[in-house]
Amino acid sequence: MARNNGTDLRRAILDVSRRLLVEQGYDQLSMRKIASQVGCTATSIYLHFRNKDDLMHTLIDEGMEMLYANLSASAEGTTDPMERLERLGRAYLDFGIGNPEYYEVMFLLHPKHMERYPAEKYRSARRNLQIFAETLGQAHAAAVHKQADFSPQIAATLVWSTLHGLVSILIAQRVDVSVDREALYAATVARLSSYASNIAGRSSHPEGAR
Amino acid sequence: MARNNGTDLRRAILDVSRRLLVEQGYDQLSMRKIASQVGCTATSIYLHFRNKDDLMHTLIDEGMEMLYANLSASAEGTTDPMERLERLGRAYLDFGIGNPEYYEVMFLLHPKHMERYPAEKYRSARRNLQIFAETLGQAHAAAVHKQADFSPQIAATLVWSTLHGLVSILIAQRVDVSVDREALYAATVARLSSYASNIAGRSSHPEGAR
Amino acid sequence: MARNNGTDLRRAILDVSRRLLVEQGYDQLSMRKIASQVGCTATSIYLHFRNKDDLMHTLIDEGMEMLYANLSASAEGTTDPMERLERLGRAYLDFGIGNPEYYEVMFLLHPKHMERYPAEKYRSARRNLQIFAETLGQAHAAAVHKQADFSPQIAATLVWSTLHGLVSILIAQRVDVSVDREALYAATVARLSSYASNIAGRSSHPEGAR
Amino acid sequence: MARNNGTDLRRAILDVSRRLLVEQGYDQLSMRKIASQVGCTATSIYLHFRNKDDLMHTLIDEGMEMLYANLSASAEGTTDPMERLERLGRAYLDFGIGNPEYYEVMFLLHPKHMERYPAEKYRSARRNLQIFAETLGQAHAAAVHKQADFSPQIAATLVWSTLHGLVSILIAQRVDVSVDREALYAATVARLSSYASNIAGRSSHPEGAR
DNA sequence: CATGAATGAGCTTTCATTCAT
DNA sequence: CATGAATGAAAGCTCATTCAT
Numbered sequence: 001m002a003r004n005n006g007t008d009l010r011r012a013i014l015d016v017s018r019r020l021l022v023e024q025g026y027d028q029l030s031m032r033k034i035a036s037q038v039g040c041t042a043t044s045i046y047l048h049f050r051n052k053d054d055l056m057h058t059l060i061d062e063g064m065e066m067l068y069a070n071l072s073a074s075a076e077g078t079t080d081p082m083e084r085l086e087r088l089g090r091a092y093l094d095f096g097i098g099n100p101e102y103y104e105v106m107f108l109l110h111p112k113h114m115e116r117y118p119a120e121k122y123r124s125a126r127r128n129l130q131i132f133a134e135t136l137g138q139a140h141a142a143a144v145h146k147q148a149d150f151s152p153q154i155a156a157t158l159v160w161s162t163l164h165g166l167v168s169i170l171i172a173q174r175v176d177v178s179v180d181r182e183a184l185y186a187a188t189v190a191r192l193s194s195y196a197s198n199i200a201g202r203s204s205h206p207e208g209a210r
Numbered sequence: 211m212a213r214n215n216g217t218d219l220r221r222a223i224l225d226v227s228r229r230l231l232v233e234q235g236y237d238q239l240s241m242r243k244i245a246s247q248v249g250c251t252a253t254s255i256y257l258h259f260r261n262k263d264d265l266m267h268t269l270i271d272e273g274m275e276m277l278y279a280n281l282s283a284s285a286e287g288t289t290d291p292m293e294r295l296e297r298l299g300r301a302y303l304d305f306g307i308g309n310p311e312y313y314e315v316m317f318l319l320h321p322k323h324m325e326r327y328p329a330e331k332y333r334s335a336r337r338n339l340q341i342f343a344e345t346l347g348q349a350h351a352a353a354v355h356k357q358a359d360f361s362p363q364i365a366a367t368l369v370w371s372t373l374h375g376l377v378s379i380l381i382a383q384r385v386d387v388s389v390d391r392e393a394l395y396a397a398t399v400a401r402l403s404s405y406a407s408n409i410a411g412r413s414s415h416p417e418g419a420r
Numbered sequence: 421m422a423r424n425n426g427t428d429l430r431r432a433i434l435d436v437s438r439r440l441l442v443e444q445g446y447d448q449l450s451m452r453k454i455a456s457q458v459g460c461t462a463t464s465i466y467l468h469f470r471n472k473d474d475l476m477h478t479l480i481d482e483g484m485e486m487l488y489a490n491l492s493a494s495a496e497g498t499t500d501p502m503e504r505l506e507r508l509g510r511a512y513l514d515f516g517i518g519n520p521e522y523y524e525v526m527f528l529l530h531p532k533h534m535e536r537y538p539a540e541k542y543r544s545a546r547r548n549l550q551i552f553a554e555t556l557g558q559a560h561a562a563a564v565h566k567q568a569d570f571s572p573q574i575a576a577t578l579v580w581s582t583l584h585g586l587v588s589i590l591i592a593q594r595v596d597v598s599v600d601r602e603a604l605y606a607a608t609v610a611r612l613s614s615y616a617s618n619i620a621g622r623s624s625h626p627e628g629a630r
Numbered sequence: 631m632a633r634n635n636g637t638d639l640r641r642a643i644l645d646v647s648r649r650l651l652v653e654q655g656y657d658q659l660s661m662r663k664i665a666s667q668v669g670c671t672a673t674s675i676y677l678h679f680r681n682k683d684d685l686m687h688t689l690i691d692e693g694m695e696m697l698y699a700n701l702s703a704s705a706e707g708t709t710d711p712m713e714r715l716e717r718l719g720r721a722y723l724d725f726g727i728g729n730p731e732y733y734e735v736m737f738l739l740h741p742k743h744m745e746r747y748p749a750e751k752y753r754s755a756r757r758n759l760q761i762f763a764e765t766l767g768q769a770h771a772a773a774v775h776k777q778a779d780f781s782p783q784i785a786a787t788l789v790w791s792t793l794h795g796l797v798s799i800l801i802a803q804r805v806d807v808s809v810d811r812e813a814l815y816a817a818t819v820a821r822l823s824s825y826a827s828n829i830a831g832r833s834s835h836p837e838g839a840r
Numbered sequence: 841c842a843t844g845a846a847t848g849a850g851c852t853t854t855c856a857t858t859c860a861t
Numbered sequence: 862c863a864t865g866a867a868t869g870a871a872a873g874c875t876c877a878t879t880c881a882t
Contacts (some may be wrong), residue, residue: 019298179367451855662873857869
């Protein structure tokens with residue numbers, strides 16, 4: 001109630017918005033509700049954000065940061081590319097499943113709903129993709145002298161697509177309850193390595209196999 | 211304005227709804243907008259659909275039927291499980307990319323937005339999943355006498371998750387324009403076979419294993 | 421479903437309307453609902469009633485008839501004016517409490533809601549009032565040679581007002597649950613005789629008696 | 631259009647609502663109509679009242695306060711219970727006839743139409759009933775050492791029922807124009823004392839008391 | 841920096857009623 | 862005698878946003 005300054009209010013608005021988003025979903029989120037939870041007037045929000053879109057964009061940016069932080073942390077302390085990759089995969093899945101409504105705004109919300117969000121901003125996802133790409137590149141480098149089937153960028157996109165596929169069918173509650181979540185998790189993460197393999201060509205199974 | 215009969219109007223409402231859905235997104239879709247595009251009154255829609263949910267559900271049902279038809283047709287004339295699997299995969303991707311409007315209601319819409327849609331209806335997706343599961347099972351049978359890492363049901367879910375992942379990041383326009391779509395397609399479809407492999411254990415990479 | 425002729429349909433509409441009225445109240449009553457319960461189209465109702473008001477008026481008329489029948493029956497077989505009066509009172513209360521929604525349309529509905537109901541029609545209540553007035557007159561005659569404080573018409577209106585007062589506070593659920601209904605009933609009915617007394621002047625507290 | 635402050639608007643909304651209520655009846659009363667009469671937008675009403683019910687409840691509360699004030703004032707300066715009772719009766723009738731709009735929401739509206747009005751609130755009528763009960767109790771005390779036929783609470787309810795009966799048939803315009811209003815008034819008020827008598831047993835018919 | 845008041849557009853849904861058949 | 866299709870009006874309510882203070 002007593003607030004020091006405007007920065008605090010901005011912070012409070014963002015925190016409340018994120019919480020409401022996570023708790024109630026995007027289309028339950030209104031300026032009025034945010035204001036009432038923050039303890040200010042709806043009008044005050046406009047002092048800190050140009051409009052609702054601006055607020056959402058800031059939220060998305062923060063979400064991307066959070067995800068990036070999670071991914072970075074998950075990979076720390078490991079240099080083995082394959083282990084890194086699996087850890088990154090787990091971290092991504094954990095983030096998505098753990099913050100479903102947030103994830104929804106970040107990745108599932110139709111751009112048409114967020115018309116004024118500058119297209120390039122969505123590509124802040126790119127940095128999150130980059131961390132995968134780098135790891136895949138390392139795996140490629142480790143396996144050496146083999147031709148790639150596709151570029152690291154494509155490999156990273158495929159990794160993402162795979163992870164995103166799992167996250168989103170889980171979020172959307174489309175998976176039959178009888179299916180074991182952990183099995184899906186484990187299998188999905190385990191398969192990520194094969195994308196690295198493909199960059200490196202079949203050679204990454206090879207020496208041992210032969 | 212002049213319309214032959216009620217069936218036409220019903221059809222027109224469904225078509226317009228789909229179009230608006232993909233053009234403007236779910237929460238921009240209103241009975242009024244539909245009506246205005248169709249060229250009738252909002253009230254008239256209620257002559258054909260009990261309410262907005264009913265309209266959506268019909269859309270979902272139609273989509274599920276279409277998808278099923280596509281999948282069935284794609285697999286016809288092939289008995290080789292691996293080829294079947296790839297064809298199914300292609301068909302799924304084609305459907306999703308080619309009918310983003312349908313796909314959006316069918317798989318991207320959060321159930322929270324469609325509260326009154328009977329849970330069991332979402333499982334009409336199950337039939338579409340089943341067709342994958344059967345094919346995976348055939349592959350398993352073909353590769354014989356090896357333990358499965360996971361059940362056909364899980365394998366099918368993973369296949370779906372993989373396909374859905376690609377479809378939805380494409381629909382949501384989250385993929386960098388510089389990335390080659392066909393490469394993503396090809397790589398994704400090519401990987402589906404590995405799910406069959408895993409059901410059959412590593413033996414399906416036969417030569418080295420033996 | 422199979423219906424003989426139009427008279428039957430008219431009858432069915434009225435019966436269903438009355439039932440719906442009793443069960444769900446006036447403002448839940450719509451032409452559509454009636455039609456659906458009757459098993460015909462809303463349009464068909466208009467073949468038998470000019471509009472909703474016309475239907476309601478017919479219903480009110482029937483209600484008045486019912487009430488009149490109840491009152492008549494209740495008084496049969498008694499010639500003692502005082503006993504007749506009490507029986508009439510009971511019958512009125514029973515009708516009102518037993519058909520609250522019906523009673524509401526008949527006596528509580530603001531004329532503004534039923535604008536086109538010819539004012540004189542409301543006075544079909546008059547016949548119901550008349551039966552009270554007659555009984556009060558008989559009591560007057562029995563007590564003889566005393567001046568009346570007010571006319572039988574006024575006495576009847578007062579009787580009605582008293583009964584209506586009780587019925588309507590009960591219907592409107594304004595009476596505290598701790599109050600014994602039967603005590604209210606009994607006291608109200610018992611007091612009706614005093615209206616007769618007043619017509620007959622104080623003499624009916626028979627000076628001769630004391 | 632130009633308005634000093636929000637209190638004025640709130641007041642205006644309440645006043646207009648009452649007027650429209652009596653002019654057109656409850657179910658013709660809409661937020662839009664109120665707004666248009668007040669000269670503001672329908673939305674503005676929601677700045678002062680949570681919803682339509684809230685508006686109605688405020689109206690009821692105001693009415694109850696007014697009635698209580700009138701009753702209190704009417705009885706001031708008299709200690710004789712019988713005179714007090716008659717004055718209270720007059721005051722009640724005057725209020726009802728004089729403020730049919732208030733009276734309608736307060737006592738004629740079926741709770742079904744006002745679903746969300748907390749049941750206990752309707753019992754704010756209790757305070758108004760209490761003032762009758764006390765006066766009846768005083769009469770009982772004055773007449774002493776006689777058994778009551780019924781409790782003061784029942785007596786008060788009967789008094790109310792009697793008064794309400796008259797008010798509501800008058801408001802609903804169900805009384806034949808040829809009937810003299812003042813006669814109804816006078817007779818009704820005069821009869822109230824008999825309720826006190828009954829509490830006190832027949833002893834209040836003085837001959838026994840003497 | 842913040843607010844209270846107000847707005848206009850929009851929402852889904854229900855209604856009584858009409859008209860061509 | 863009955864229908865299916867359609868309508869225009871209206872309902873209660875929520876929304877993002879603005880403006881004067």
